[in-house]
Amino acid sequence: xxxxxxxxxxxxxxxxxxxxxxxxxxxxxxxxxxxxxxxxxxxxxxxxxxxxxxxxxxxxxxxxxxxxxxxxxxxxxxxxxxxxxxxxxxxxxxxxxxxxxxxxxxxxxxxxxxxxxxxxxxxxxxxxxxxxxxxxxxxxxxxxxxxxxxxxxxxxxxxxxxxxxxxxxxxxxxxxxxxxxxxxxxxxxxxxxxxxxxxxxxxxxxxxxxxxxxxxxxxxxxxxxxxxxxxxxxxxxxxxxxxxxxxxxxxxxxxxxxxxxxxxxxxxxxxxxxxxxxxxxxxxxxxxxxxxxxxxxxxxxxxxxxxxxxxxxxxxxxxxxxxxxxxxxxxxxxxxxxxxxxxxxxxxxxxxxxxxxxxxxxxxxxxxxxxxxxxxxxxxxxxxxxxxxxxxxxxxxxxxxxxxxxxxxxxxxxxxxxxxxxxxxxxxxxxxxxxxxxxxxxxxxxxxxxxxxxxxxxxxxxxxxxxxxxxxxxxxxxxxxxxxxxx
Numbered sequence: 001x002x003x004x005x006x007x008x009x010x011x012x013x014x015x016x017x018x019x020x021x022x023x024x025x026x027x028x029x030x031x032x033x034x035x036x037x038x039x040x041x042x043x044x045x046x047x048x049x050x051x052x053x054x055x056x057x058x059x060x061x062x063x064x065x066x067x068x069x070x071x072x073x074x075x076x077x078x079x080x081x082x083x084x085x086x087x088x089x090x091x092x093x094x095x096x097x098x099x100x101x102x103x104x105x106x107x108x109x110x111x112x113x114x115x116x117x118x119x120x121x122x123x124x125x126x127x128x129x130x131x132x133x134x135x136x137x138x139x140x141x142x143x144x145x146x147x148x149x150x151x152x153x154x155x156x157x158x159x160x161x162x163x164x165x166x167x168x169x170x171x172x173x174x175x176x177x178x179x180x181x182x183x184x185x186x187x188x189x190x191x192x193x194x195x196x197x198x199x200x201x202x203x204x205x206x207x208x209x210x211x212x213x214x215x216x217x218x219x220x221x222x223x224x225x226x227x228x229x230x231x232x233x234x235x236x237x238x239x240x241x242x243x244x245x246x247x248x249x250x251x252x253x254x255x256x257x258x259x260x261x262x263x264x265x266x267x268x269x270x271x272x273x274x275x276x277x278x279x280x281x282x283x284x285x286x287x288x289x290x291x292x293x294x295x296x297x298x299x300x301x302x303x304x305x306x307x308x309x310x311x312x313x314x315x316x317x318x319x320x321x322x323x324x325x326x327x328x329x330x331x332x333x334x335x336x337x338x339x340x341x342x343x344x345x346x347x348x349x350x351x352x353x354x355x356x357x358x359x360x361x362x363x364x365x366x367x368x369x370x371x372x373x374x375x376x377x378x379x380x381x382x383x384x385x386x387x388x389x390x391x392x393x394x395x396x397x398x399x400x401x402x403x404x405x406x407x408x409x410x411x412x413x414x415x416x417x418x419x420x421x422x423x424x425x426x427x428x429x430x431x432x433x434x435x436x437x438x439x440x441x442x443x444x445x446x447x448x449x450x451x452x453x454x455x456x457x458x459x460x461x462x463x464x465x466x467x468x469x470x471x472x473x474x475x476x477x478x479x480x481x482x483x484x485x486x487x
Contacts, residue, residue, distance in 0.1 A: 085371040086384065087219040089276070090131035092364055092391070093311045093336030095165070095173075097140040097157040099150065100342040100397070104411040117164035120340055121413045126475055127364055127389060129169025132219050136165060136339060137280065137311040138173040138202075141180070142194040143187035153234065154182045162198035172217070176204025176230035177280040177312065180253045181237035188237055189251060203278055204228025204254045208240055211254035212261070214268040214275070222369060222381065225272035227264055229256035230280040231312065256281060258296050262303045269304025273381040274369045276307045282335055284313050287358070287462060289334040298322060301330035306383060307367055308332040314343060315358040316462045319365075319388070329383045337362050338393065340413050345397035349451035354458060361459050362391035362413065366469065387469035390416040390459040392452070416459075417471040420452040 105116035113119060121128065128134050140155040141147065147156045165173070173195060181188050188205075195202045203215050203226045214225035230253060240250035256279065268275045277300055282293055289297075289310070297308050301322050310317065310333055317335035324330055343359035346352070368384030396402045397409040427445050434442045460468050 079375060081375070082373040083370050083384075084373050084379065085221040085381075087133070087222045087224065087369045088131040089133050089135065089219075089307070089367050089369065090128065090364055091135040091309050091333070091336060091367075092128070092137075092170075092339040093362060094137050094139045094177075094314060094338045094341065095161070096338060096341035096343070097155050097161060098342035100345070100409055101340060101411050102157070103408050107408055107410070113164070115158060115160040115164075117160050118167055120164070120411065121168055123412065123414045123418065123474070124364065124391065125168040127415060127471060131169070131366060133172060133217065133224075134170045135172050135174070135276075135278070135309060136170050137177060137278070137336075138162065138165075138175055138195070139177045139179050139311075141183040141187045141191045143183040143190040144194075146186035146190045147183045148187075150182075155179050156183055156187070159194045159198065162195050162200050166199045170200065172201040172203060172215075172226065174204045174228045174278040174280065174311075175202050176212075176228040176254045176278065178230060178232055178234045180205075180230065181233050181235040184235070185237040185241070188253065192251060201226075204230065204280075205251055206254070207249045208252055211252045212264050213254075214264070214272070216272060222273045222371060223271075224369070225268035225275045226278065227254075227261070227268060227275065228278040228280075229254045229261055231256050231282075258299070261296070262299050265300050265303040265305050273371065274306040275304050276309065277305045278309045278311075280312045281310060282313045282317070285315055285359070286313055287315055287317060289317050293334065294320075297332045297334070301332065306330055306369060306381075309336065309365075310334045311336050314338050314341070316361055316363060316459060319463050319467055321383075321386075328380075331367055331383055331386055333365055336365060339391070340393055340411065342395065342397075342409075342411060345395045345409065347395075348398050349447060349454070354454065357455065357458070360393040360395065361455055361462075362393065363459060363463060364389040364391055387467045388459075388463055389469050389471050390456050392416050392419065392455050415471040415474075416452050416456050418474055420449065420456070421473075423449045423452065 101120065105120055107116065108119035109116040110119075118125070138161075140157045140161070142157050142159055142162055144158055150156045162173070175188075175191060175195065180191075183190075192202065192205055201215060201217065203213055205211060205228075206213065212229055213227045215227075217224045217226065232255075233253065238252050238255070240252060243250070261277070265275050265277060282289055293310075297310075297320070300308055301324050306328065308330065313335040314337065315335065316337040317333075320332040320334070322330045322332055338359055339362055341359060344356055347357045347360065349357075365386075365388050367386045369381065370384040371379060371381045373379045392414055394412045394414055395409055402409065423445050427442070427449065430438055430442055430445075
């Protein structure tokens, strides 16, 4: 196998194997011949040679757990966010005392309502009074003594108007609007006195240099600051007359200056939990705010205004939830439209174009202002729940049956949700098929149902469906009054 040779291989090659064996034996004999055989050493038992002891292995090192940073106890999770204080504010738009509105009030006088003005908004009085504070824009002087007459676009109202508003739940009104001086300076000063006598708070007028406010109001543990401004006035009268020594201070209505308004808000925010700003601004009958109004509203919000209440366009404009840079949300109602007026009196549902009805659309805005405790020492006053209830001004000026009766128009504010529910309840009472003698009433009710549905949709389209609220059923007495008073 390869280069390795076996013993057999070598024998064949040499033929000398026996001689080699003999020589090996002789050599062995010579090696042992020096000792006699008897004296030869006896064979010894084999001895076991101990193997060298193995070197013992080093013991394993003692176990040491891995070192870790000192234990820190977990901070307990803060409890759920708590509401420490809550105030609900409501707001409506323009209270316009057109001649026909005052006539409608006079036609519904009662012993408990001698001038009838409470009747004008009786169907929604419980809604106005449900909040902690309700705001309205009083767009008329109240000057029974200083007044010098009324005409188109020149208003005046008796003292029972602010009284009726207060009875319905309105607590604060703006007097800074373009009709503030319709009855001159004396009429303006008398208005302020009559508003105070009715138990109403006002905003938008004050001593020179502090016309806008702020007016501070404590509501459920929250300190609210109200500011009010008007874009312009229809009549002169805001200039202060020459000072009389020892006389009362001159009172003025607040004129809107954007930069000054922003600074007013900033100062008020430092002294109050929340700031509410009333603005009589914008363009009449436009459903969208002007660009400059949007920019100003955002500046006011960034300065600290939590709520901006716009009025003057006489139609509704959008509600914006504006995210401020500090993380708060501000609510801006660019126009709350009319609360009550005689505008669009000739609108005929299904015949007149729908946009004509817009001055009779209204809304009751509801906003919560809350102080929240977020835990770990963090609290903040911010916007809570917000929404609106759709309103409508009933006005039967165009109703041919009213003309046949020879009565004056009936004008009244209603909740569209309630009005729609009442109509549907009445429809459910009519038989199917409708007998001929009931057909006229059935058609009238179906047309009212269609009108109310259209107005609800039109209002939600402007203000935003996400903020639409549903009015609760009226109190029992309210239902009876609404049924009797419905035009």
